[in-house]
Amino acid sequence: MSGQNRTRTNLFIDIGIFLAFLLIMMPRLTGISIHEWLALAFAGTIVVHLLFHWEWIVGVAPQFFARLIHESRLNFVIDLFFFLALVMLIVSGFAISKVVLPALGLSLPFSVIWKQVHKTAADAALIALGLHCGMHVKWIAQNGKRHIVAPIAALFKKSAIASESAGGK
Ligand code: HEM
Incomplete structure (x- = not known):
């Protein structure tokens, strides 16, 4: 894929996951069924997003401790925080699932703790998304x-x- 085609593909994937995230953040608007299935598709697309940016990820990780103040370093910390928040969101989402898990023939007892983890992870991910977009505002524009x-x-x-x-x- 040429550089510009790759950038365009990245841009459309990014817009798609951004809009999907906003929709997933409103389960009362979409209903739980759409919330859970869309979140599952979202998790798959995040893997694609990471693969498209793999060169950046493996390029920055070794330099992480090399320089103290560096824009990539801040990006790396924000992105890592975002990634961990998303992992917690998906894991806790499964733990409180009312649709996807039963559809797979599984069920877990209701847990207030997992529900709270899900809420907190959603807030953390929203903050991280704001920072992530803010750090890439030049590329987006x-x-x-x-x-x-x-x-x-x-x-x-x-x-x-x-x-x-x-x-x-
Ligand atoms: C990007 C991923 C996700 C985001 C941003 C997200 C966000 C949210 C938010 C903001 C709420 C409302 C919390 C509240 O104020 O009560 C919620 C509730 C819920 N989420 Fe997710 N979620 C995600 C993934 C998932 C997944 C993967 C599942 C299940 C497979 C799931 C299942 C649920 C359920 C069942 C509720 C309702 C809890 C209740 O009110 O009883 N979520 N989610």
């Missing part, structure tokens, strides 16, 4: 402009030229 705003603007320009030349006839 640059590529959002290049791969979303510019193609839409070009479409409008094309249809304006087409209607102008149709009106001129």
